[in-house]
Amino acid sequence: MEEQAAASPDELYSEITKNYQQxxxxxxxxxKSTTKCKDAxxxxxxxxxxxxxPDEETEKNISAQKTEIEGMTYYLPKQNNLLLxxxxxxxxxxxxxxEDKIKYKLQYEKFKLFYIIGQLVFSSLNILCGPNRIVEGLLQFYLVWFYCNLTMKESILIANGSRIRTWWQVQHYLDIILYGFLLIRAxxxxxxxFSLYIFYMSGCQVLQFYYQAGSLYKLRALGRATHMEVSAEGLRVKTYTDLQFLTPFFILLYIFQSYNGYMLWQLAPKARDDERWEVYVCCLLFITISLGNLFTLIHVVVLKHQIHKIVKSPELIRRNFSNSLLSSLGKEIKKQ
Incomplete structure (x- = not known):
């Protein structure tokens, strides 16, 4: 077989310029197409x-159009939020x-799990070391860095079509402020x-990660989740059953957060004059995060319980629930 003749520099340059022009x-x-689409x-x-x-049929068609257009907007450039x-x-x-959106979502899930395990390691070291101010400072710096990255990644995911409940975004902003204040305190x-709290919280987050992965796996199998709602490798689980298992762990976590606020309130009078206000701010942040989490958990449990009753009782669907209500509950539950 004869070897193909090597191209000359002029021929390669001509090919490069042609491809670049294309x-x-x-x-x-x-x-131009993007601008026209956004204008339309x-x-x-x-x-x-x-x-x-003018009639119900037209209203249904318009509703379907709006849903389809909403999906189109996830592929069009848009204004970034304040953080981005x-x-x-x-x-x-x-x-x-x-494909790029799904790949980024999977990378986000793996990033989250990997660095949650990092929280476990740092908090364990601080507990074993006595605690140690250097190790504690590294843990708090790690938390600030992690939640800054996590919040930016979530903002990018939302721009690309992921549904993330507003409270979780707000909580991550509060976490950044909270751990930043704790970092500068001595x-x-x-x-x-604090180390015991981070250790327990990280364990709950690992459980939550696998719960969410399994829930999304099931929702995708039922055709009730979009590709941007996929998660990292998950398990086949029963959504409501797993929530019943996880709820006590998270109720205890939210009580722990409130207790942190109470302890900081008790420690505030002992703090230096120039640091006392920081202690009160941390106290307020812990209480706010605890109450917000507890309210969101109750909301999620009620929604999932309603859907669980609907699925278990077809007669209940026929008599008391319209398809639109079932659909709205399904959309709401996918945000969790």
Missing amino acids: FRESVDQFN ISRYEELMENYTA TLFVGDFNVVLPRK DGDFSLQ
């Missing part, structure tokens, strides 16, 4: 603001291909309790 034309066409969606939304459907704007600027973070009275 690339530039494709980019220009992509930008804006006109549609303006029309729908004052539009009244501060850290990356007005840079487009919407991934153009579905009070050893709260050190051991």
